Amino acid sequence: MNRTLLLMAVAAVATSGVKAQSVTYNHDSPKQNQITVMETGTGALSPELYYTLLHNKYKKSAASKNKLSFRTLAGVNLYNQTDEAEAIDSALVKRAEIEALNVADRQIDLAWLAEGDKINAQMERLQRNIDRIPLAGGTTDDRERWTEYYHVYQCAIDATKDAYMPNAQRKKEYLRIYEDVVRQNEILVGYLARRQNAT
Numbered sequence: 001m002n003r004t005l006l007l008m009a010v011a012a013v014a015t016s017g018v019k020a021q022s023v024t025y026n027h028d029s030p031k032q033n034q035i036t037v038m039e040t041g042t043g044a045l046s047p048e049l050y051y052t053l054l055h056n057k058y059k060k061s062a063a064s065k066n067k068l069s070f071r072t073l074a075g076v077n078l079y080n081q082t083d084e085a086e087a088i089d090s091a092l093v094k095r096a097e098i099e100a101l102n103v104a105d106r107q108i109d110l111a112w113l114a115e116g117d118k119i120n121a122q123m124e125r126l127q128r129n130i131d132r133i134p135l136a137g138g139t140t141d142d143r144e145r146w147t148e149y150y151h152v153y154q155c156a157i158d159a160t161k162d163a164y165m166p167n168a169q170r171k172k173e174y175l176r177i178y179e180d181v182v183r184q185n186e187i188l189v190g191y192l193a194r195r196q197n198a199t
Helices: 004-018 029-041 048-054 054-060 069-081 082-108 109-131 141-164 167-198
Strands: none
Touching: 029 069, 048 054, 069 082, 109 141, 109 167, 141 167
């Protein structure tokens, strides 16, 4: 019992020595009045003598130059900008739709589906004619040169397949490659005919 009483006495003395911080609020009426005048334009500046002697010009114009009028004016100006913002937004949405179509057009190679078979046929024909060079009496240097042509055209085809371009442009490139391969095939066939006639 004595022990409990001793503990209670120590606790009472210890807690009386501890002073917790308390929130203090000292109302300052002149500051509140000045803030009210600055924000809304209502109220009166006090002390009267202070503002009359030292800030007379501010005292006369404080009520008319408040933040509320500027806020109202800014709100009206922002409201007037909604039409412009909507026009810009609709233009950007239309542009995004067009760009989405452009991206889709560049990712799917429809031109190869249309032109790929005839290009592959000409490339196979060129390869067969290159393989006929030694049989017609051509040199290994001639065969290497024509094989390099073949690789150039194959590289051009692969580059066009991998290129980021619209299908219309891609088709033009494929047709140019096709025309070049046909022309080189004709030259190679003429060369083979001359070599066979020479033997």
